[in-house]
Amino acid sequence: xxxxxxxxxxxxxxxxxxxxxxxxxxxxxxxxxxxxxxxxxxxxxxxxxxxxxxxxxxxxxxxxxxxxxxxxxxxxxxxxxxxxxxxxxxxxxxxxxxxxxxxxxxxxxxxxxxxxxxxxxxxxxxxxxxxxxxxxxxxxxxxxxxxxxxxxxxxxxxxxxxxxxxxxxxxxxxxxxxxxxxxxxxxxxxxxxxxxxxxxxxxxxxxxxxxxxxxxxxxxxxxxxxxxxxxxxxxxxxxxxxxxxxxxxxxxxxxxxxxxxxxxxxxxxxxxxxxxxxxxxxxxxxxxxxxxxxxxxxxxxxxxxxxxxxxxxxxxxxxxxxxxxxxxxxxxxxxxxxxxxxxxxxxxxxxxxxxxxxxxxxxxxxxxxxxxxxxxxxxxxxxxx
Amino acid sequence: xxxxxxxxxxxxxxxxxxxxxxxxxxxxxxxxxxxxxxxxxxxxxxxxxxxxxxxxxxxxxxxxxxxxxxxxxxxxxxxxxxxxxxxxxxxxxxxxxxxxxxxxxxxxxxxxxxxxxxxxxxxxxxxxxxxxxxxxxxxxxxxxxxxxxxxxxxxxxxxxxxxxxxxxxxxxxxxxxxxxxxxxxxxxxxxxxxxxxxxxxxxxxxxxxxxxxxxxxxxxxxxxxxxxxxxxxxxxxxxxxxxxxxxxxxxxxxxxxxxxxxxxxxxxxxxxxxxxxxxxxxxxxxxxxxxxxxxxxxxxxxxxxxx
Numbered sequence: 001x002x003x004x005x006x007x008x009x010x011x012x013x014x015x016x017x018x019x020x021x022x023x024x025x026x027x028x029x030x031x032x033x034x035x036x037x038x039x040x041x042x043x044x045x046x047x048x049x050x051x052x053x054x055x056x057x058x059x060x061x062x063x064x065x066x067x068x069x070x071x072x073x074x075x076x077x078x079x080x081x082x083x084x085x086x087x088x089x090x091x092x093x094x095x096x097x098x099x100x101x102x103x104x105x106x107x108x109x110x111x112x113x114x115x116x117x118x119x120x121x122x123x124x125x126x127x128x129x130x131x132x133x134x135x136x137x138x139x140x141x142x143x144x145x146x147x148x149x150x151x152x153x154x155x156x157x158x159x160x161x162x163x164x165x166x167x168x169x170x171x172x173x174x175x176x177x178x179x180x181x182x183x184x185x186x187x188x189x190x191x192x193x194x195x196x197x198x199x200x201x202x203x204x205x206x207x208x209x210x211x212x213x214x215x216x217x218x219x220x221x222x223x224x225x226x227x228x229x230x231x232x233x234x235x236x237x238x239x240x241x242x243x244x245x246x247x248x249x250x251x252x253x254x255x256x257x258x259x260x261x262x263x264x265x266x267x268x269x270x271x272x273x274x275x276x277x278x279x280x281x282x283x284x285x286x287x288x289x290x291x292x293x294x295x296x297x298x299x300x301x302x303x304x305x306x307x308x309x310x311x312x313x314x315x316x317x318x319x320x321x322x323x324x325x326x327x328x329x330x331x332x333x334x335x336x337x338x339x340x341x342x343x344x345x346x347x348x349x350x351x352x353x354x355x356x357x358x359x360x361x362x363x364x365x366x367x368x369x370x371x372x373x374x375x376x377x378x379x380x381x382x383x384x385x
Numbered sequence: 386x387x388x389x390x391x392x393x394x395x396x397x398x399x400x401x402x403x404x405x406x407x408x409x410x411x412x413x414x415x416x417x418x419x420x421x422x423x424x425x426x427x428x429x430x431x432x433x434x435x436x437x438x439x440x441x442x443x444x445x446x447x448x449x450x451x452x453x454x455x456x457x458x459x460x461x462x463x464x465x466x467x468x469x470x471x472x473x474x475x476x477x478x479x480x481x482x483x484x485x486x487x488x489x490x491x492x493x494x495x496x497x498x499x500x501x502x503x504x505x506x507x508x509x510x511x512x513x514x515x516x517x518x519x520x521x522x523x524x525x526x527x528x529x530x531x532x533x534x535x536x537x538x539x540x541x542x543x544x545x546x547x548x549x550x551x552x553x554x555x556x557x558x559x560x561x562x563x564x565x566x567x568x569x570x571x572x573x574x575x576x577x578x579x580x581x582x583x584x585x586x587x588x589x590x591x592x593x594x595x596x597x598x599x600x601x602x603x604x605x606x607x608x609x610x611x612x613x614x615x616x617x618x619x620x621x622x623x624x625x626x627x628x629x630x631x632x633x634x635x636x637x638x639x640x641x642x643x644x645x646x647x648x649x650x651x652x653x654x655x656x657x658x659x660x661x662x663x664x665x666x667x668x669x670x671x672x673x674x675x676x677x678x679x680x681x682x683x684x685x686x687x688x689x690x691x692x
Contacts, residue, residue: 034501035500035501036496036500036501036602037501037603038601040500040501040502040503040601041501041502041503044500044501044502171662195657196657197645197657197659197661197662198659198661198662199661199662199664200662200664200665202603202606202607203607204593204597204599204604204607204608205396205400205596205597205639205642207392207396207523208392208393208396208639208642208643208661209642209661211392211393211396211521211643211646212642212643212645212646212661215389215643215646215650216646216649227503228503228599228601231503231505231598231599232597232598232599235597235598235599236596236597239513239515239522239523239524240515240522240523241515241522256502256503259505260505260598260599298500299500299502301502
């Protein structure tokens with residue numbers, strides 16, 4: 001028995017060696033995204049964008065040789081304490097560059113592992129300033145919370161004409177708390193009044209918070225929370241028949257949100273990175289792919305609506321490829337150097353990085369839920385005045 | 386003043402009723418086996434997931450609701466037979482660790498099946514509808530929950546006090562070994578306990594998820610923990626204690642979330658104090674205070690040392 005086992009082990013090891021030897025012309029790109037937990041839905045949609053991009057462009061030419069791009073997934077479970085081990089998993093898999101994560105908290109948690117290994121990371125939709133601040137290896141292709149919070153505050157105050165705003169964030173979630181902070185700062189600067197509260201993780205009952213907002217006469221309920229909480233809030237708000245507008249950040253731009261709002265008469269507004277119809281070719285290709293791949297369809301939430309994070313995932317993949325081309329090698333260090341000089345126009349707009357490693361973005365899209373038809377309706381492009 | 390407090394009170398009573406239905410499962414199992422069944426909150430969550438999938442498969446509600454309740458009771462029965470019965474004579478710590486294992490198994494199984502995506506609980510006509518009482522708009526389920534809870538608890542108390550199996554349960558909870566010697570088939574009694582506990586958790590899950598319609602694999606964790614606190618608060622092992630404890634915790638939690646607004650409307654404070662943040666902390670602090678003042682809980686039996 002023991003002999004058989006040891007023989008088997010030896011055979012497996014041999015196979016593994018052959019496997020690595022044959023994988024000469026492969027560049028590995030790590031996908032550091034949540035596939036489970038509160039942000040699982042969003043993480044999966046972001047990953048879909050990357051997977052689709054990989055399907056569109058599976059190889060890259062470097063110095064006359066063709067390399068195959070291999071995607072390596074690691075599930076960071078949407079939680080800051082699982083992040084570092086998922087990051088370590090990618091590092092030991094030998095990835096050249098990392099994409100992700102959905103959720104700023106986990107991105108910050110995984111960051112030191114990538115820094116130690118000298119692997120550059122490209123944030124796709126993590127909007128908290130701390131992700132890229134004070135380091136050289138973390139880049140990001142989306143706008144930031146100070147910008148997003150300001151845009152939303154401007155929209156609420158100037159366009160909606162609201163004087164009192166109620167803000168709700170998950171306790172200890174960097175993304176929520178940060179965004180609320182910037183929203184509050186701008187809204188108060190404009191002359192409005194803000195009430196902000198936080199709720200503990202795993203809360204399911206938001207009716208009390210909705211009652212609070214109603215009792216205080218808020219005109220807008222701003223809750224930039226994870227998708228799992230947002231659907232609870234929307235459903236309970238619909239049950240209560242609230243008369244204030246619900247407002248969310250980029251996380252709310254999800255078909256799960258639309259699904260839970262359908263048939264109600266709520267006014268739901270979100271700011272986001274990409275508006276379906278922004279690039280017809282991408283939209284058509286992505287939808288066709290979702291419709292022929294059943295698993296991709298399930299990961300997208302069961303329909304072929306395009307989430308902004310999928311478009312961002314698509315752009316992140318090509319940004320990485322652009323950097324690999326500029327670097328002319330699969331070496332992480334060279335790619336990190338090259339990323340600073342990337343100048344690339346993706347489906348979500350032009351991507352160049354500033355001295356912190358953030359993309360230069362100056363507009364956000366505001367979308368409104370069309371609850372009768374179950375789709376997002378484009379409202380306007382909003383920039384900061 | 387009443388207008389301000391009423392919506393919070395309404396939510397609190399409803400949440401309390403749902404905690405009560407879960408808490409009974411904890412307290413009954415503890416009463417019989419002296420075991421804290423940590424998997425109970427997850428049985429509650431699995432009942433929610435079952436409902437999502439059974440309704441999605443096209444079954445009408447009058448079929449899916451009974452099927453969910455029967456399946457949930459069956460899950461409780463199977464868990465006991467597979468994970469707890471073989472450990473009957475093992476130290477109590479082993480069986481508790483087995484319970485934690487079952488809890489994680491259920492959570493990860495659901496994570497695997499749903500892929501970690503939040504599922505929407507189906508809308509049940511009538512109880513998912515909106516209703517306005519004294520100017521507060523809420524779902525019908527909020528009103529139904531406390532009534533249904535009390536009906537079920539009365540039925541359960543009647544069952545325990547006036548039937549043969551109820552007598553057997555009381556005997557087993559008084560003295561495990563002696564009742565065995567007296568010819569009570571304790572395995573049957575224990576199975577019945579788990580079936581009743583899981584059935585009530587199933588009813589609780591229908592009410593709870595009709596109100597809070599998102600189900601994920603961790604959905605059972607917080608209600609389970611709160612229900613456990615309620616059971617300890619009321620005196621673990623006592624059914625009326627668990628119910629009273631659950632209502633107190635539900636109401637306190639809801640009032641704390643709105644306390645800032647209530648104080649402001651009453652003119653006692655000028656600005657928001659951020660008290661809502663402490664709603665959970667308060668629940669657990671209350672537990673500590675009660676346990677210091679009355680270690681056996683509100684309705685707990687006195688511990689008598691048998692020599």
